[in-house]
Amino acid sequence: MEGTNQNACTFVTDPIELQNPTTLQSASPSLSYTSKLAQRYPPGFSRKVFAEVIGTFLLVFVGSGSAGLSAADENTVSKLAASIAGGFIVTVMIYSIGHISGAHMNPAVSLAFATVKHLPWPQVPFYIAAQLTGAISASYTLRELLQPSKHIGATSPAGSHIQALIMEMITTFTMVFISMAVATDVKATGALSGVAVGSSVCIASIVGGPISGGSMNPARTLGPAIASASYKGLWVYFAGPITGALLGAWSYNVIKETDQPGFVISLPSLSINLCQNPSGTEKVGKNDHRCLV
Structure with a gap:
């Protein structure tokens, strides 16, 4: 019976079908790198960066400018009016560039949003660089426009550094907590996001202004500090807003209602x-x- 009822199957497989997809990717490293780069930085990313430059420039120009005018002569611009102006500029910029870049205009906000995965980490350095560029440019513009006055809205602790630090943490926590609610939660009233965030900035500035200057924004403080060469308590306006922003984003993520x-x-x-x-x-x-x- 040998050779008559023998069942033999021979499979001829094309070698190409056995190649691992990772092998194909490694064969074209340039294509893989290009696709990864496109995922991290989509085609419209440059528009987002430029929008952050413009938004932060106007934020610092109006916020610091009104604060500088108030410090020079409160009869011209009162402290309350300066706080309201700071809130209004945040509101209008959210409606202007919020659909393009998210209207962060604040390194602390960008770091907080990246921490809770609402902004890709590779984009964060470009956002921060754009924000600092806008803030410094606005501060030097104010320095030229407000001469001979040396007040360009620089923020510094009115009391102890610890008091200013705690105030900056709480006010930034408030702002970012509200921003997370209206910007990332579909169940929140998104149409009024600009009004909500702008109002929180205004309220926090009124409360925190007499103690810390109500900055809530490292770029808002660093720009005037460089333009006026005044660095008193500068670390407060980095540690306080960044810590407050991270806590605010984390806190809303904890209580956020999910499906x-x-x-x-x-x-x-x-x-x-x-x-x-x-x-x-x-x-x-x-x-x-x-x-x-």
Whole structure:
């Protein structure tokens, strides 16, 4: 019977079909690098960076300019008017460039949004560079326009550095907490996001102004500091706003309502013991036993 009922199968496979996709990617490293670069920096990314330059320039020009005029002569611009002007410029810039770049205009805000994954980390350095560029340019412009006055809206602690630090943390926490709510939560009233964030800046500036200057923005402080060569307590306006912004973003993420009602335990043994009720085992979905805590 040898050779008559012998079943033999021979498979001839094309070698190309056995190649690993990673091998193909490694064969064209330039293509892989280009695709990764396109994912990190989409075609419209340069417009976002330029929008941040313009937005931060106008933010510092109006905010620092009104504060400088108030410091030079409060009869011209009162402290309350300066705080309101700072809130108004944030409001109008959110409606102007918010759909393009998100209207961060603040390195602390960009870091906070990146921490909670609402901004890709590779884009953060470009956002911060754009914000600092706009802030420094606006400050030097104010220095030329407001001469001979030396007041260009530079912020410095009115009391101790610790008091100013805590105030900057709390005011920035308030601003970023509200920004996270109206900008990242679809259940919040997004149409009024500019009004909400601008109002929070105005309120925080009124409260924090007499103690810390109500900066809430490292770029807002660094620009006038460089233009006026005044660096008193500069570290406060980096540590305070950044810490407050991170805490504000994290806090809203903790309380943010999601579609999931709770933690899901999908182990069958635990489902039998924990999910049974007087009517039997609760079923969530088809043939799926889960306990929703």
